[in-house]
Amino acid sequence: MWFKQNEQKSPQQPETPTPRPQPTTAAPTPAVAPTEAAPTAPAVAAPSASPAANSSRITPGITLKGEVSGKEDLWIGGSIDGKLHFDSARVSVGASGKVHGEIEAREVVIEGKVEGNLRATERLEIAASGNVHGDAAAPRVALQEGAIFNGAMEILRPGESRSVTQGASASSRTAAASRGSRFQSAQAAGASVSAVVATSPSATASAAAEAPENPAAAPTVFRHGIASESSGRSD
């Protein structure tokens, strides 16, 4: 049931050093509460929620409110309050990531906290530091010892996996507008963000994301200048 270990590079040794979040915030090594530790945990693949070089990122300190969809892999180190729709891509919630809303994707990897239903057309992984409150459905499921899951788990049969909504539009090319100096955004390729973006957890003002006119096709990067959150369990 465990997927290939070499499917994702080791989080401690990324292939491409830039751009990526601060190591302290993106470190996918789960901070498992001692009370949940089990010494006989099966050997499992290393957590694979670390951001790949070509994935879009929502880094720690950024908060999005609204629906997010796209066709590229998405890594979440910040917070999202809304539905995520990535039918043909992977959505990874890093150890510092928090999602309040439904996630639909080809592949879903959870190291952080999710309150909402999960649906993966190919594979779902909940790492030891993952904390999910909601129902989950996927053809293949990988659960690490120590993961917290409150909800119903359903293994989809091939026909059922088509039930994931095919609604993500790749036409809208949106990235978060640069707000202040706290984060920068590159342009989107296939990512659609209809959201309100806050630059930090303590931000008092949130700004509506605006679609820039720049047609450059590059991965979306929501990058926070200063790592303000530590990795680890968020519950």
Place this chain on the structure above:
Amino acid sequence: MNWPSRQRPDQPSRTTAGSAASAARVPVSNPPGGTQDLSAASVRRISNGLKELLSAIEGADRGEVLDLGPISQATVDFFTSRGFRLHTQDLLRAWREFLAEELERPARASARPDAPDQQAGDPGLRPARFLARHLQFEPQKFHGVLLWDSLDYLDAAVGAAVVARLANVLRPGGAALLHLHDKPPERFWRYRVLDAQTLECVPATAPVVFQRPIPNREIMNIFHDFRTSKTFVGRDQIREVLFLR
């Protein structure tokens, strides 16, 4: 009624003889956050209770099973491969978190004396407050419930309230599997279902402190909404009790 099983007690089949032998010498479970020795290997035990539970619920089309332990890959694989939908809610973990909040309640109330928190902090209302946030399912939803080691780790009032809620969410004919101890257990186990009658017992730190062994008569009173029960006594001090709704 409750009847002791005549069959041979369940005997853990040790995966590692040496470590399992040493496991028997591990001191009594420590309080939460303690330093209980978790170095022992997991052990396997034959579970007649699980076997009986499966015979009671199998045949249900797209049946629903509620696992009140932490989620485990093996258990998910087992039940989903048999067509069940598995719900997971870690009861003891939820209880631990709830208790932590309860202990903070007086401090919050003193900080805000005008807040309507004083009465809500009444320990007598804990079962209601706990169930207001947990085990919220529609009536008669489940075909089976796996309670594992839980009831004798809960406050008596909360345990009774939990069982009453389970009686409500279990379908008629549904089954609940419970593990009980005649004395404080030497260690706390988490359970994984390996096959229809085999459990893997994984040593773990107890989320909350063991409360007390519950006498049979009290168990029968708590489960008064259930039709029948079967008890399987193991040499490993674990009593498996299966209740049919």
